[in-house]
Amino acid sequence: MRSIGEYLRLYFMIEAQYIKGRMQYRADFIISSIGMFFSSLATLGIFWVIFESVPDLAGWSLMEMVFIYAFYMIAISPMQILFDHAWQLRFHIQQGTFLKYYFRPLNMMFYYMSEIFDLKGLTQLAVGIVLLVYASLQLNLDWTLIRIALLFITLFSAALVQISIVVIASCASFWVLDSYPVLGLAWKLREFSPYPMTIFDGAFRFAFTFIIPIGFVSFYPSQLFLRPQDVSSLIYFSPVIGIGLFALTYWVWTKGVNSYTGTGS
Amino acid sequence: MSLIHVKDLSKHFKILNRREGLGGAFRDLFSGDFRTVEAVAGISFDIDAGEIVGYIGPNGAGKSTTIKMMTGILKPSGGLIEINGLVPYENRIRQAQIMGVVFGQRTQLWWDLPVIESFKILKEIYKVDQKTFDEHMDMFNELVGLKELYSQQVRTLSLGQRMLCDITASFLHNPQIVFLDEPTIGLDISVKAKMRTIIKELNRTRNTTIILTTHDLGDVEALCNRIIIIDKGKILYDGDIKKVNALFGAYRTLKLQIDQFNETTLQTLNDKLTEKFGTDHGITISENEESWTDVTIDQARTPLSEVLNHLMTNFTVMDVRIVEISMENVVRKVYDGALT
Numbered sequence: 001m002r003s004i005g006e007y008l009r010l011y012f013m014i015e016a017q018y019i020k021g022r023m024q025y026r027a028d029f030i031i032s033s034i035g036m037f038f039s040s041l042a043t044l045g046i047f048w049v050i051f052e053s054v055p056d057l058a059g060w061s062l063m064e065m066v067f068i069y070a071f072y073m074i075a076i077s078p079m080q081i082l083f084d085h086a087w088q089l090r091f092h093i094q095q096g097t098f099l100k101y102y103f104r105p106l107n108m109m110f111y112y113m114s115e116i117f118d119l120k121g122l123t124q125l126a127v128g129i130v131l132l133v134y135a136s137l138q139l140n141l142d143w144t145l146i147r148i149a150l151l152f153i154t155l156f157s158a159a160l161v162q163i164s165i166v167v168i169a170s171c172a173s174f175w176v177l178d179s180y181p182v183l184g185l186a187w188k189l190r191e192f193s194p195y196p197m198t199i200f201d202g203a204f205r206f207a208f209t210f211i212i213p214i215g216f217v218s219f220y221p222s223q224l225f226l227r228p229q230d231v232s233s234l235i236y237f238s239p240v241i242g243i244g245l246f247a248l249t250y251w252v253w254t255k256g257v258n259s260y261t262g263t264g265s
Numbered sequence: 266m267s268l269i270h271v272k273d274l275s276k277h278f279k280i281l282n283r284r285e286g287l288g289g290a291f292r293d294l295f296s297g298d299f300r301t302v303e304a305v306a307g308i309s310f311d312i313d314a315g316e317i318v319g320y321i322g323p324n325g326a327g328k329s330t331t332i333k334m335m336t337g338i339l340k341p342s343g344g345l346i347e348i349n350g351l352v353p354y355e356n357r358i359r360q361a362q363i364m365g366v367v368f369g370q371r372t373q374l375w376w377d378l379p380v381i382e383s384f385k386i387l388k389e390i391y392k393v394d395q396k397t398f399d400e401h402m403d404m405f406n407e408l409v410g411l412k413e414l415y416s417q418q419v420r421t422l423s424l425g426q427r428m429l430c431d432i433t434a435s436f437l438h439n440p441q442i443v444f445l446d447e448p449t450i451g452l453d454i455s456v457k458a459k460m461r462t463i464i465k466e467l468n469r470t471r472n473t474t475i476i477l478t479t480h481d482l483g484d485v486e487a488l489c490n491r492i493i494i495i496d497k498g499k500i501l502y503d504g505d506i507k508k509v510n511a512l513f514g515a516y517r518t519l520k521l522q523i524d525q526f527n528e529t530t531l532q533t534l535n536d537k538l539t540e541k542f543g544t545d546h547g548i549t550i551s552e553n554e555e556s557w558t559d560v561t562i563d564q565a566r567t568p569l570s571e572v573l574n575h576l577m578t579n580f581t582v583m584d585v586r587i588v589e590i591s592m593e594n595v596v597r598k599v600y601d602g603a604l605t
Contacts, residue, residue, distance in 0.1 A: 010389055014375070017386070021377035021418060100373045102338045104390055105361040115375070261278070261339060 007110060015117045022119060029119055036120040040127045043069060043194065058199045064226050065194075067135035072194040072218035073128030075158035080121030083163050085113050090173035090180070098260065109253055141225060154221035154235070157242030161216045162190065164245040167253065174256030193217040209234070216241055266350070267311035268441065268474055269335070274344035275498075276305040276330050304330040306498035307344065314441065315472040317464075319489035319506070321479060323593050327498040328478045332444055335476070336366055348442065362391065365435030365443040365473075369450055372427055373434070374419045380430055381415040384437060391438030398437070404470075405433040408463050425456035432460065436467050442474045443467075449481055461487045482595070494599060501599045509595070517569050518588040519560040524581035526556040534558065537579050542567050 051062045092098040101112050169186035173179035193214040197205050208215045216238050223231045282298045305327045312318055322328050333339040337353035337360050346353055353360045374383040388398050405411045409429045435443055449457045468475050492509055494502040534550050547563035562569050
């Protein structure tokens with residue numbers, strides 16, 4: 001068996017080459033980055049329109065919303081950058097090209113996901129970081145060392161939640177001929193995550209907290225920094241939720257991989 | 266002990282009996298009406314180190330399913346496979362280390378990377394040491410002139426170049442077994458020839474066991490000492506290629522288009538051939554389609570060139586084609602008892 005260190009080394013080696021290769025398509029890189037930049041800002045436009053007509057959203061100010069959104073952008077970046085290949089799983093499965101991932105002495109999820117490193121996700125990450133710094137300056141947030149540590153822990157957990165939702169949804173293609181509706185649902189749902197969960201009524205809030213926990217992608221952890229006084233104790237479970245959900249995802253993936261029979265050749 | 270040991274291996278698939286039409290599709294959603302398809306129905310064989318075995322059969326015979334079980338993708342429904350004493354399905358990562366696989370036209374190299382970088386990543390994945398790596402790369406370079414392709418991205422290679430890279434890449438980590446599934450499909454004759462030379466050379470120099478599945482009987486003739494013919498999930502023949510050679514090596518079919526073809530032409534043809542080569546000429550004549558006539562010749566008894574000459578001088582032949590015998594024909598002949 002290979003150690004984590006060996007896998008990391010291999011990962012950097014593959015991605016360094018991959019990035020070198022992609023950089024040859026400079027126009028592709030520039031255009032997709034610009035596209036990502038503007039689509040990241042589009043949601044801010046929606047916020048701006050909303051706050052033109054209302055002073056606050058369920059008690060949350062514009063700048064607080066920007067913070068929640070920035071947290072969300074950072075939290076979904078690892079999924080975008082490292083797990084982007086999940087989106088293509090259904091094509092590989094349908095066309096039989098998924099077979100090749102069985103033939104290397106490597107962990108299959110590692111090998112599969114390592115094939116794509118999505119550069120435009122870096123733009124998203126950068127925009128998220130800039131917005132987070134900007135919003136916390138505007139809000140005069142007090143960044144103690146403990147809070148910074150908490151920020152990293154909650155971001156890590158939130159990233160795991162987002163990765164898990166997308167990868168689990170993509171695994172549907174191991175059993176379903178056309179898994180697009182499932183993936184589409186996962187994609188649509190994440191658009192709810194940069195909003196305060198308090199604006200949703202009971203059933204939705206329950207679902208977004210306990211069933212498809214997109215509340216943990218941004219809103220619950222952001223509360224910890226914006227309104228620490230009325231944070232729910234649930235948030236302290238976020239690492240458990242993130243790691244637990246990823247473990248479940250890995251289990252589903254393994255089940256899928258073991259049940260795949262491929263196409264005829 | 267043999268390298269690959271397969272005993273009473275079987276694989277069933279459960280398939281839903283689908284109904285027709287949209288209404289049928291809805292009813293299928295709740296249907297428990299399955300039928301079982303036996304893709305592989307109890308096969309056994311042993312393969313020793315260094316053999317090149319042709320694993321052949323018509324479409325849907327169960328070839329792919331067997332290979333998928335041997336490479337650890339599919340779990341057998343029954344029976345046993347052991348490779349080096351280990352069960353592939355339970356030891357995928359360890360088995361992958363000693364195997365190389367090339368699956369038809371689907372490349373396993375990194376699409377966006379230059380060829381040499383793919384090889385370097387493979388070196389890392391299989392933990393090949395620098396000395397072995399250099400030796401292998403020199404050898405591959407000698408065999409296929411790989412160096413010229415080093416800096417090209419895999420996506421820019423032609424199919425032939427890519428297949429050559431894929432084949433050599435599958436030998437990089439010095440595997441004990443290499444599975445080649447349709448390695449020459451879609452390639453032109455010169456690349457095909459090159460491919461066969463490489464496979465033979467690599468087998469000879471490192472004693473690598475090679476399992477070859479193919480539709481191209483030319484591949485089998487050029488490479489294999491032993492063939493296993495499978496149809497409908499069962500082994501029809503397992504043994505020396507020389508015996509089978511008589512089936513597809515010796516037989517060639519001439520397709521002729523004869524001017525003024527009519528009901529008596531076939532009879533006249535037969536008479537002319539008997540006149541020249543005697544009654545035991547080993548030639549069968551049959552009408553094909555629209556004035557094309559098939560003349561199947563057993564070259565062990567009558568040389569093809571002489572038959573052709575004789576026909577050309579006695580008839581007005583407008584067009585001629587020489588057809589290699591097909592996999593389906595071989596299988597049909599085996600069923601007809603040609604090997605017993």
